[in-house]
Each structure stands twice: as C-alpha cells, then as structure tokens.
Amino acid sequence: MNAIEAINISKEFKRGIGYKKVRALEDLNLEIHKGEVFGFLGPNGAGKSTTIKILMDLIHPNGGSASILGKDIRSVEARRSVGYLPESPYFYDYLSAEELLWFGGRAAGLTKRAIAERSEMLIDKVSLREARTRHIRTFSKGMLQRAGLALALIHDPDVVILDEPMSGLDPIGRKMVGDLLVELKSQGKTVFFSSHILTDVERFCDRVGILVAGRLRMVDSLNNLLSDGAALEDVFLREVKAAGGGIEV
Amino acid sequence: MQRSPVVAFLIVLSLLHVIALGRATEERRLLPKADGSAYVIPGSLIKITALEFDGLASDIMFLRALLFMGSTYERKETPRVKSWEWKWFYDTLTASTDIDPYFLDPYLLGNAYLTWGGGMVNEANTLLEKGSRYRDWDWTLPLYIGFNHFYFLRQNEKASMYLMHASRRPGASPILASLAAKLAYKERKTENAVIFMQEILTRTEDEDLKKYFEMRLEYLNGVLLLEKGVSRYKAKFHKVPSNLNQLVKERILMALPADPYGGTYYVDSKGIVKSTSELQLMPQ
C-alpha cells in the first residue's frame, strides 16, 4: 500500500464571472511510498498547494480519486493518520499553544494523558516552552510556523504533509524543521512536502516531483536526477522551459 | 514638541470650547420654532419599527409627553399651551398606549391635563376607555371616566354607571358604590365632587398633580361651605343673599373662605356660588 496515491486528479477553477476556466491540475498521477521523504517542486502557481488541498479534502477534484494509506481522501478516517501544515498557518487568536495542541489531540481521539505527554515533548521540540501559555495573536511568523508543526504532529501521524514548511523561517527555525524532518524519517514516517527552495529539497528528499502548470513533468529519485552532475536548479529550469513556461504562469 | 506650550494651547482651546457651546445653546433657545401641526407617527407603525423594543418605545413616547408638559410651566404667554400642542400631546399619548395599552402613566397624565387644562374631555375619556379595557384589574381608570362624566360633561347617569363598573373591580374602595348611588341626587353636586376629588387625591403619587388636585379640592370645599351657608340663609330669609358677606353678618358663617386661585367667591341671582377666578390662577 502506498502512503499517498493520486489517480488522474484534475481540477478546474473559475476565476470569476465571465473569465475563462483555469485548469489548475491535469491528470495528476502520484505515488508516494511509505517511509520516504518526497519533495514536491514547482514554480509559483503550478498547483502544488492545490494538490495538497485536494489530498486534505479541502477542495474537491473535478476528476480522479486519491487515497492516503489506502483510505479514500473523501472519508474522515483518511485524516486520522495525516499531519498537515498549511502554507502560512493561521490559528484562533485567543488560544494558547497548549490549548491548540489539546484541541488537535482531542479532535484526533487522543486521551488526555497522551495529549499531555506529546504536548510537552512537541512544545520543547519546536522551542515554544516560554510562549506556551501566551495567546497565539502575540506570536511572530516563525512562532506560528512552529506551532503549526507541533499541531501537525500532536497525534503522531504516519503521513506528514507540509506546504512550504520553511517559508518565513529564520536560519534557526529552518534548522529546527530540518532536524524534525530527519527525525520523522528515522521514525519511518512518510513526509510529503512542497517547496520552491531547491536547497531544502536537495538536503532532505529521497524522491522529487516537479509540477509545472498543473502537470507533473517528472518524478524521480534525487540521485538519478543529479547523476549526470547537473544541479537541481538546472533540472528544474529545464522542466519549466520544456513546459513552455518562462516567467508568466 | 515641547510640553508646556502644547498644554497651554489645550487649555485655551477648552475654554473657547466651553464658551462657544454656552453661546450656541443660548442662541438655539431663541431659534424660531416650528408652528402648525406636529405629526405623530401612529402607534401601529412605531410598533413595527421598534422591532422587539416596544415597551421602550412606549416609555419614550410617554416621557416625551411628560417632559413637554413640564417645559410649558416656564412659559409666560397665554394660552400657555397652544391648540396644536394639545393635539400633539394627545396623539403622543395615544401612540404610547397603542404600543403598550397596559401602561398606566400615559392615561393618568393625559387625563390630568387634557380635562382641566386642554378642555379635551372626550379625548381624555377615549384614552381612559382604552386603558380601562386592557387594565381590567384597575379600578381607578373607570373612576376617572366617571368623574369626567360627572364634573365636565354633567352626565350623572353615565358617571354612576362607570362608578359601579369601578366598584366591581378588585380592591375597589367601598365608597365607590355608595357614591354611584349618591350621584342620582343632582342637588348634591358639589358634595359629590368633593368626595370624588378626595378619592382621586389619595390615588395620586405625583407631587405636581397632587398640588393641582389639592387646589381644586380647596376650591370645591370653599364652594361647598358657601353653598351650605346659602341654603341656611334661604331657609331663614326665604331669599337668596345678594352678597356673601351677609352670611358672615348673619352669623351663618364665621368667615368667608378664600379662593385658592386668587379670585373672590360670589353668589349669582339664581343662588349659585361661583368665583371670579373661574378656577384659573389669577395674576397677582
């Protein structure tokens, strides 16, 4: 069984009344194996976030189906073993980090004791110990990102889906996320993250997929992609060009 | 920016503000006010626009009428209240009671001023009828209607009917039934009026209204005393006294009562006791 499986996913958006429809995703087929770290690359507007939101049942595809750990994404159970960190996370202003994690745990069915244990551990891991009882509206962008990570991991999910996890973080934050990714991998978790920061992808991923203008151009292991000595950047730009794109997306 | 010039500037501004507001208020008082008809939105419309705050709306309408009446006491011109203002007063109280027909105060206020001051007895009765219909536990409202019929409209039979009605309501004073019976006697008009007035007075809470009614009662008591004196004179001398002083001369009365309104009591050719004040406060 694959950790994540997407079959012929397509999605159209209507920009507004009178505008043409926009094909955000076209015939996307994806297989993410258990225990691997997969980097989802693409230029801005390629459809990376759209793909992830479809996997999380936030938006509905026009065609195709997908499953996580064998469960259809349209069912509630699919999300029980998924931890999700959206791009630029927002939380309720007046909760504390502790209350946020309590909510995440309870909503996933954890016992009070389990929540207490994992909360303590995660809060330390993301370095939010001092701020843990403060209201989230006082948090800086980096702190929000870290709180989001803790929330994504509170229920010890087997699959972790991160949408631009390093965005807005300072070098210390980036190191923390990186260490976390390594730790998750060593625990046998599956990590699927989207990014447009190539160095991050190079550092952590087993396999890489490149999405341009709604189409998956290439999926391969990192080693294979870079075997002929090319840098990831070159590969990336080559794919974008081949898709007929330049700057305008 | 330095502190002290800013503070000084603020102080000067505040002074100017106070002065300007004072002057503007004064000037506003001298503004020509609108004359003619003052339209009052019908109660049924207010009910809709007030949404769920009907009770508040009726309270506010009543208070507007109350405050308006209070403000007229300051006036020096006669008539003190103009005819269109009376209409506005009546319409406002009607609106207030259309919204909340159980509210007692508009009925009392309306009755007190519309009858004695505005000469609008029928309108007062219309208001009171509405109140009496809804406040079916309240014996005072039919009492007031009865009094109006007796004193202003001189319809003793109707008055008697309302008094009987009142006497049947919970907690009614036992006097009402006997008064209803007494009203059959036309000759006892002033005596009945005094009893009526005393009953009304015990029910009145508002200080201004109390003084109003007390003055009336004093006047009526004066008339009653003089009427009794005139009857005794007639019995003795078989004619009407030409002058009330004769009552004192003949030792029928110790002294003549004073008219609280500042006028002088006199007796007319038919033997009816009246006063030069006509129940209006005379200028000193």
Add this chain to the structure above:
Amino acid sequence: MSTLLPIALITYKEGIRNKAFFGVSLVALLLLCAGALISIMVPQEMGKAAVDMALSVISFSGLLVVFFVGINLMAKDLDRRTIYMVLSRPISRSQYIIGKFIGMLFLIVMTMLFVSLLAIILLFLLKMGYPDRFERFSWSLVLLAAFLSTLGLVLLSSLSILFASFTSASFVTSALTVVVYIIGQSLGDMKTLVETPQSFPVGISPFIVKLVQTVYYIFPNLSLFDIKMQAAHNLSPSFSYIVWTALYGLFYTCVAITLAALIFKKKEVP
C-alpha cells in the same frame, strides 16, 4: 461525537476572550445604568419601565454578541483561513458545523446569563428603593423573558451559520443576518397589521396580505420569543405558549443547522 466538544470549546474560548465581548459587557452596564435613571422618571409604573429597560438591554447585548462576536467565529474561519487547523483533523464537515454551533450557543448563553445578572442586581436595587412603584413586578416572568429571548438569539445564530455555510464574504453573512433579524421581529406585527386593515390609515391590497401570510411561515418569527411586555405588566403567558414557542425554536434551529451542514459538505476551502 466526542469531536464536537473540542470544536465547541475552542469556538467558545475564542469568542469569550475576544475584546469585542468585553466591549459588549461594558456597553450593557452603561445602558443598564442609563435605563435605570430613565425609569426613575416614570411617576407611577416605574417597575414597568425598569423591566422594559432591563430586558431590552439584555436582548440588545445578546444581539451585539451575535452580530459582532458570533458571526465572526464562523466568518473569520473562512476569511482568514483559520479553518485549516480544524478541518485538517479527522472530523467531518457536519461535525464542524454542529461543533461551531454549540460553541456559539455556549457563548450566547454565557452572555445572557452575565448581563441578566447585572440587570437583576439593578432591578433589585431599584425595587428596594421605590417599592410602591413596583406593584406589578414578577421575578419569574423577568427570568422567563430573558430565557425566551436567549432561545430567539440561538435561532438567529443558527441562521447566521447557515448563511456562512454558503457565502464567501463575512460581510454578506452579517448583512443577511441583520435583514433576517429585522424581518423576523416585524413579521408578527406586520401580519396582524395587514389582517386588521382598519388600524392603518392607508389601504392594503389583498396581494400584500397573502404575501405577508406566506412569508410568515418561511422567515423565523422572532417576535414569538419576545415577552417583554408581558413580563413588564405581570401578564403570564400560558404554559402551552412557552412550550410551543420553544419547540418552534428548536425545530427551526435544527432545520437551519442541518441545511448548513449539507451545504457546507460541498463547499470548497481554497
């Protein structure tokens, strides 16, 4: 069902810690004091005016909370994407809607309890100060009126959730809720007005009469939950009135929430 409580709880906490809530409480306190002063001016039936004021402030505070805090609780989720933190959990869309509703319900009940407490203290002081002007006063009716008013507000908030489930801008939700509130409160009087044409100076066409009568069954009749006048004059409503009105509120609320859950299932959260 155990997921409903966490959603309700965070919704409630977010609402009650909102600065706007504090503002509403302050406004309620000020209005109560102003109302008390105004009611003192009524010579005879001060009790009636005091009850009018107290119950009006209670209802008004509840309204403020529904409009400024309650609606935000749903709308902010959609506007500001705070919904991700909730929908990414293993919970269904319906559970989200119902959980949100329960959270709002807690919030409204808490507000009404708090403001009612303030109002009761004030009424108690006034009654002690002017006992003879409070002849027809009934504590139980005042509390009953506050209770029914709360039910009406719960109904209104369930409608605001329904509107939020299909609109994309929080402003539209607010506007629709305001419109429904106004229609809901005037509907009862409107129906009475068109059915007794002699009370109004202008003539009314039979088409309007039919229209109003039909609309009466679609829009919520919020005026049923308003027994302020009865409370002010100690005119007890019958037990069956209370039961039927409460049932009406319950049914209408359930319908609204069910519809909201159905609609929200299809909604996209891009």
